[in-house]
Amino acid sequence: MTAALNIAGDATPLPLVPPQLVTTQPLLRMEGIRRRFGEVEALGGVDAAVYPGEVLGIVGESGSGKSSLLRMMNLEDTPDAGSYHLAIPDHAGRNLFDLDRYQRRMLCARRIGIVYQNPHLGLLMGNSSSGNVAERLLIAGERSFATLRDKARAALDASEFPLPRMDAPPAQLSGGMQQRVQLAKAIALEPTLLLLDEPTTGLDVSVQALVLDTLKRLQQERRITMVLVSHDLGVIRTMADRVMVMRRGLVVEQGLVDQVFQDPQHPYTQQLVHAKL
Amino acid sequence: MSLASLTRPWAAMSYGFLDASARREIRRKLIKAVAVPGCQMPYASREVPMARGWGTGGLQATLTLVTPESVVKVIDQGADDSVNAASIRKFVTRVSGCAATWDTAAATLIQSRHRIPEERLRADQVLILQVPDPEPLRRVEPNISAARQMHADADYGRLWLTLYEQIVRKGRIMQGASYPSLVNGRHVITPSPIPRWDVPKLNMARHLTILSAGREKRIYAVPPHTRVEPLVFSDRPYQVEAHRGLTCARSGLGGFFMNEIPQADGGRIHEVSDSNLGIKAIRIAEGEDETIAETWYRNGEMQP
Amino acid sequence: MTEPILSVRGLTKRFRMHQIDTVLPTFDGISLDLAPGEFLLLKGRNGAGKSTLLRTLWRSYRPVAGQILYRARAGIIDLATAADIDVAHLRRTEIGFVTQFLTARPRVPAQDIVAEPLRLAGESAADARRAARHWLNEFGVREALWGAFPSTFSGGEQQKVNLARALIMPQRLLLLDEPTASLDAGARAALIRRLAELKAQGVAMIGVFHHPQDVEALIDREIDLTPDSPDTKAPDTKAPDTKERADVAL
Numbered sequence: 001m002t003a004a005l006n007i008a009g010d011a012t013p014l015p016l017v018p019p020q021l022v023t024t025q026p027l028l029r030m031e032g033i034r035r036r037f038g039e040v041e042a043l044g045g046v047d048a049a050v051y052p053g054e055v056l057g058i059v060g061e062s063g064s065g066k067s068s069l070l071r072m073m074n075l076e077d078t079p080d081a082g083s084y085h086l087a088i089p090d091h092a093g094r095n096l097f098d099l100d101r102y103q104r105r106m107l108c109a110r111r112i113g114i115v116y117q118n119p120h121l122g123l124l125m126g127n128s129s130s131g132n133v134a135e136r137l138l139i140a141g142e143r144s145f146a147t148l149r150d151k152a153r154a155a156l157d158a159s160e161f162p163l164p165r166m167d168a169p170p171a172q173l174s175g176g177m178q179q180r181v182q183l184a185k186a187i188a189l190e191p192t193l194l195l196l197d198e199p200t201t202g203l204d205v206s207v208q209a210l211v212l213d214t215l216k217r218l219q220q221e222r223r224i225t226m227v228l229v230s231h232d233l234g235v236i237r238t239m240a241d242r243v244m245v246m247r248r249g250l251v252v253e254q255g256l257v258d259q260v261f262q263d264p265q266h267p268y269t270q271q272l273v274h275a276k277l
Numbered sequence: 278m279s280l281a282s283l284t285r286p287w288a289a290m291s292y293g294f295l296d297a298s299a300r301r302e303i304r305r306k307l308i309k310a311v312a313v314p315g316c317q318m319p320y321a322s323r324e325v326p327m328a329r330g331w332g333t334g335g336l337q338a339t340l341t342l343v344t345p346e347s348v349v350k351v352i353d354q355g356a357d358d359s360v361n362a363a364s365i366r367k368f369v370t371r372v373s374g375c376a377a378t379w380d381t382a383a384a385t386l387i388q389s390r391h392r393i394p395e396e397r398l399r400a401d402q403v404l405i406l407q408v409p410d411p412e413p414l415r416r417v418e419p420n421i422s423a424a425r426q427m428h429a430d431a432d433y434g435r436l437w438l439t440l441y442e443q444i445v446r447k448g449r450i451m452q453g454a455s456y457p458s459l460v461n462g463r464h465v466i467t468p469s470p471i472p473r474w475d476v477p478k479l480n481m482a483r484h485l486t487i488l489s490a491g492r493e494k495r496i497y498a499v500p501p502h503t504r505v506e507p508l509v510f511s512d513r514p515y516q517v518e519a520h521r522g523l524t525c526a527r528s529g530l531g532g533f534f535m536n537e538i539p540q541a542d543g544g545r546i547h548e549v550s551d552s553n554l555g556i557k558a559i560r561i562a563e564g565e566d567e568t569i570a571e572t573w574y575r576n577g578e579m580q581p
Numbered sequence: 582m583t584e585p586i587l588s589v590r591g592l593t594k595r596f597r598m599h600q601i602d603t604v605l606p607t608f609d610g611i612s613l614d615l616a617p618g619e620f621l622l623l624k625g626r627n628g629a630g631k632s633t634l635l636r637t638l639w640r641s642y643r644p645v646a647g648q649i650l651y652r653a654r655a656g657i658i659d660l661a662t663a664a665d666i667d668v669a670h671l672r673r674t675e676i677g678f679v680t681q682f683l684t685a686r687p688r689v690p691a692q693d694i695v696a697e698p699l700r701l702a703g704e705s706a707a708d709a710r711r712a713a714r715h716w717l718n719e720f721g722v723r724e725a726l727w728g729a730f731p732s733t734f735s736g737g738e739q740q741k742v743n744l745a746r747a748l749i750m751p752q753r754l755l756l757l758d759e760p761t762a763s764l765d766a767g768a769r770a771a772l773i774r775r776l777a778e779l780k781a782q783g784v785a786m787i788g789v790f791h792h793p794q795d796v797e798a799l800i801d802r803e804i805d806l807t808p809d810s811p812d813t814k815a816p817d818t819k820a821p822d823t824k825e826r827a828d829v830a831l
Contacts (some may be wrong), residue, residue, distance in 0.1 A: 010595075102429075130445065209686075
């Protein structure tokens with residue numbers, strides 16, 4: 001029976017061609033990213049492109065290299081090989097991995113926002129929530145207390161953080177609120193690129209949904225380019241325009257989010273999608 | 278040829294107590310510190326006959342710079358006659374043969390704990406401040422390697438953040454002594470625990486200031502005519518202590534930094550913190566031949 | 582005759598299911614043309630691949646052979662091989678897909694869900710919302726529900742919201758996957774009015790309808806996707822059947 005169906009022929013989809021209609025250059029372009037940690041090849045030659053205003057989802061199991069790739073995008077780590085370009089003023093055509101530590105820090109502070117799964121990585125737990133947001137602005141050189149205050153308040157408000165608690169330390173807040181503080185900090189300077197590393201993992205389902213709502217609303221209102229890493233297909237499906245499926249340091253499949261979920265090609269993606277559905 | 282002919286004659290101790298190699302090292306680190314204003318230079322803080330934390334850093338800088346022609350003044354919180362100041366002054370004169378004075382204007386070398394004298398220092402004078410904790414980033418970054426990287430990157434956002442937090446929580450900046458200040462637009466220093474009153478005296482000063490921490494083994498400097506700017510928000514101006522309207526109960530001086538002295542009846546009186554300034558004022562009032570040099574503050578206002 | 586907006590040539594879709602090591606055929610070697618303003622009805626028994634064809638044109642499914650030549654404003658592009666970013670661009674600006682299922686996010690008011698395509702196209706929030714209210718009203722959604730979350734609506738009301746959203750932006754090509762299912766008579770009439778209006782503006786449409794009589798007045802042509810015989814459908818992979826089918830108009 002199976003054999004009978006099996007003769008139906010090749011099911012390899014037609015290969016895609018480079019963009020023809022969209023002439024905008026990708027905002028983010030990574031090529032040939034390789035990274036080895038001892039014996040383990042965390043990234044085995046990864047290419048990625050993200051267009052302005054787009055949300056790229058990256059899915060994969062633990063150890064697939066998705067978080068390593070995101071850390072590279074945030075210039076926290078340098079690969080053994082590969083290049084990274086952002087189409088932003090002053091840095092066009094420049095491999096960002098060649099920047100020195102100071103340049104990286106300034107670039108990250110001004111251009112890249114990040115929300116970590118673990119708020120301890122992104123927040124100073126003892127400082128006030130508004131102060132955590134203000135720090136970003138201080139690094140960028142803002143020296144007016146009133147402006148700091150206003151901008152921190154605006155960013156927290158945009159993240160739907162309850163303003164009466166804006167001066168409470170994150171240590172006293174719930175997980176969902178901590179993620180909102182991280183988000184406010186990330187968007188305070190209107191970043192070119194927003195990186196999200198499992199931003200809702202570990203939150204209650206209802207809280208997770210609310211945080212995703214906020215992210216989605218911000219994305220639509222401000223057309224922020226985002227890269228979202230998650231092992232949760234539901235999160236990716238809600239948020240992403242395109243998705244990249246990673247396994248063992250390689251991209252095994254990428255495509256429009258509905259296509260990857262409805263017509264997955266790679267055995268691993270099929271397994272992933274069917275396990276979830 | 279004997280071995281003795283190759284060595285120097287034995288002496289009970291080197292001039293100025295420190296041995297030649299220690300003085301040479303500190304001299305070199307001082308030159309570096311002057312060359313990169315505000316940058317902390319590590320040095321091999323030597324043993325001196327005094328406990329760490331009692332001014333050993335300042336003492337080593339003084340012992341390195343002292344010559345038989347030097348005139349040394351040592352103050353502790355503005356006073357020349359405190360036990361610690363007197364002991365250090367006595368030690369320095371004994372090991373170097375230099376002269377000692379209480380008069381700021383007469384001194385060439387001033388070692389101080391927590392104050393800068395009120396009389397304006399000249400280009401031929403050197404101020405040495407004792408520093409307990411030289412690292413302004415200590416409270417925001419306990420890891421010293423990370424803190425050094427932050428200095429290298431001029432990454433002072435977290436320091437500004439502490440000031441932000443103080444205003445948010447208390448309505449004003451609570452930092453009293455050791456007010457973090459940006460030197461030459463590049464390195465943030467802690468100006469040792471001098472009061473806010475004294476920080477403007479470092480800005481574009483005529484004299485050289487050396488800050489030395491013996492226990493922490495760091496030397497840094499504010500060379501003459503160098504900008505020293507306290508970290509402040511553009512809409513929250515820097516404020517010195519509100520001592521402008523206080524009057525010294527003993528000398529009658531006003532408009533200088535005061536010590537508060539609680540009274541048995543629950544009240545309080547004030548006494549000028551720069552004790553030699555007070556003494557001069559009393560002597561002038563008693564008709565003695567004494568002059569007070571130009572002061573940084575006049576009527577409680579910092580003079581340009 | 583005007584140039585076709587869509588020319589499908591030899592389009593073939595099969596699904597490979599790795600876990601059971603099987604390839605499932607759906608349709609093979611389909612060719613068709615569609616002119617602007619034309620309404621094409623897809624017919625065929627269940628499983629003939631009607632919805633699969635629509636989703637392949639929409640690129641939710643990736644075809645294994647053939648061409649989907651779409652005449653975009655900027656030129657002709659083969660949707661079978663177009664870059665993802667191009668397909669996403671066309672979905673935002675030129676091609677619409679109307680399904681019977683509402684896929685809107687929870688906790689977003691109905692009027693914002695409807696307004697979203699206009700917002701993404703760059704219209705102001707006020708204008709988009711005004712248009713959204715107009716279309717909600719057209720499809721018979723009570724005003725009291727405009728600010729409510731559609732996830733709490735009945736199936737019929739959800740479907741109306743969905744239609745208003747899908748049809749608010751004038752597209753150049755519409756793919757209709759049983760949009761009339763579960764609609765009440767009033768909404769169905771509104772839908773047909775809207776489709777007729779769009780058709781008159783030159784919007785090309787391909788649709789699957791349970792009850793084709795609903796849209797009878799709009800239909801220009803019909804195509805039956807039912808294979809002549811399932812047994813003869815097993816194709817020779819080396820030489821795919823390129824013979825044009827009798828029921829496919831060219």
